[in-house]
Amino acid sequence: MKLYLTPGACSLSPHIALREAGLKFDFEQVDLATKLTKSGADYRKVNPKGAVPALQLDNGQILTEGPAVVQYIADQKPDSKLAPAAGSFDRYRLQEWLNYTASELHKRFGQLFNPAITEDQKKATIAGIGTELDYVNKSLGSKQYLLGDTFTVADGYLFVVLSWTKYFGIDLGRWSGLKAFSDRIAARPSVKAAMQAEGLS
Numbered sequence: 001m002k003l004y005l006t007p008g009a010c011s012l013s014p015h016i017a018l019r020e021a022g023l024k025f026d027f028e029q030v031d032l033a034t035k036l037t038k039s040g041a042d043y044r045k046v047n048p049k050g051a052v053p054a055l056q057l058d059n060g061q062i063l064t065e066g067p068a069v070v071q072y073i074a075d076q077k078p079d080s081k082l083a084p085a086a087g088s089f090d091r092y093r094l095q096e097w098l099n100y101t102a103s104e105l106h107k108r109f110g111q112l113f114n115p116a117i118t119e120d121q122k123k124a125t126i127a128g129i130g131t132e133l134d135y136v137n138k139s140l141g142s143k144q145y146l147l148g149d150t151f152t153v154a155d156g157y158l159f160v161v162l163s164w165t166k167y168f169g170i171d172l173g174r175w176s177g178l179k180a181f182s183d184r185i186a187a188r189p190s191v192k193a194a195m196q197a198e199g200l201s
């Protein structure tokens, strides 16, 4: 398998999942500004949407959309428990978190990464993220991970999105549960290895 990624972007989530699952994979960096891969290839030929992540399977198929990619990875190694069994109620709980992270949190951060954002829009977006993080912090409560005692791909994705707070002066310390969660995930060997491989540590 080959993962197309951009250091520190949402592609870090499937990168962590691949390492958690212990799967064999290569990766190639994508420059999101030029849409060129590190080897100079046109990334739009891999993913016409131009966004990372994209996972190229050994049979040549390309899978995109982070929540789908991480579930695919998890299902390659069911014993890793990175995702509850398909069809179980907990699997829908996982999808609930993946979808919330993608469509609410990730999307809102995406607006902040847009250089054309005005100061007023930025303030409103940061306030909206704050309200969402209040909700996530409360839902997490005293649990170690979003689904309870077991790390899943939803935790890896939330960790990556939370890591973007530092770029916009959002103090994660405001939410003690989320700060502890983030520190807990950052200490996992797979996360350290993925971050090192992406040149982030």
Ligand SMILES: N[C@@H](CCC(=O)N[C@@H](CS)C(=O)NCC(=O)O)C(=O)O
Binding pocket: 009, 010, 011, 032, 049, 050, 051, 052, 053, 064, 065, 066, 067, 102, 110
């Ligand atoms: N819907 C996609 C969105 C992925 C996404 O927003 N990727 C960002 C990096 S975190 C990106 O590649 N942005 C550049 C672009 O879309 O041109 C998914 O969930 O995988």
